[in-house]
Amino acid sequence: MYKIVLIRHGESTWNLENRFTGWTDVDLTPTGVSQAMSAGKLLKAEGWDFDLCYTSVLKRAIHTLWYTLDEMDRTWLPVVKDYRLNERHYGSLQGLNKADMAKQFGDEQVLIWRRSYDTPPPALEATDPRCERSDRRYANVDTQSVPLTECLKDTVARVLPAWNDSIAPSIKAGKRVLIAAHGNSIRALIKYLDGISDSDIVSLNIPNGIPLVYELDENLKPIRHYYLGDAEAAAAAAAAVASQGKA
Numbered sequence: 001m002y003k004i005v006l007i008r009h010g011e012s013t014w015n016l017e018n019r020f021t022g023w024t025d026v027d028l029t030p031t032g033v034s035q036a037m038s039a040g041k042l043l044k045a046e047g048w049d050f051d052l053c054y055t056s057v058l059k060r061a062i063h064t065l066w067y068t069l070d071e072m073d074r075t076w077l078p079v080v081k082d083y084r085l086n087e088r089h090y091g092s093l094q095g096l097n098k099a100d101m102a103k104q105f106g107d108e109q110v111l112i113w114r115r116s117y118d119t120p121p122p123a124l125e126a127t128d129p130r131c132e133r134s135d136r137r138y139a140n141v142d143t144q145s146v147p148l149t150e151c152l153k154d155t156v157a158r159v160l161p162a163w164n165d166s167i168a169p170s171i172k173a174g175k176r177v178l179i180a181a182h183g184n185s186i187r188a189l190i191k192y193l194d195g196i197s198d199s200d201i202v203s204l205n206i207p208n209g210i211p212l213v214y215e216l217d218e219n220l221k222p223i224r225h226y227y228l229g230d231a232e233a234a235a236a237a238a239a240a241v242a243s244q245g246k247a
């Protein structure tokens, strides 16, 4: 049996301000830093250790990994930064307030933008200053692969190659893997691993900064999963994420 740990980044400045974030590279808040440190303390206290870490190229996930590893005295571990683990691209909603959008367009429309499997939010124009295509961190990525918007289906399509080409082979080679990523890139991976239907994935929400353990069989099929620490607190934090898109 293999075990991996997934962790969504701690609270970011735009989580706090309730803004659609996507590929915008925002910082952790002090709360986010302490969530990441608590995650590291919990992992250490429960005897977890890792050989290889994966994260995105966005600093809220990278810094979460740093603070978590620092608490474990494991900042020396190898880290693979892969843009394919980035948050789902939120198109032209990036930067806008979720509750304001719900007031303007209704809770149902915002739920579709946030959680529908195959309806993407309105796209960014390639000329929009928010477009990431000229960002140097994506210089080696094919332009068409730097999205202008994404639905979860699109995110699954980019996360899965990272899983299949890189993460899964590492796990099978016996590496103990920690993945620090984002709400929707983690939802994309879980949808695939657990075979969750397009309609059921709508209600899955991932809380900030709480380690989520997946136990996998020899074919990397999930046996069970659970949050470390207080399960009720994790469920309450996930429910709070769900209601962020309400007016």
Ligand SMILES: O=C(O)[C@@H](CO)OP(=O)(O)O
Binding pocket: 015, 019, 020, 021, 022, 023, 087, 088, 090, 114, 183, 184, 241, 244, 245
């Ligand atoms: O704004 C975002 O990028 C994500 C995660 O913070 O939000 P949501 O939970 O609405 O998909």
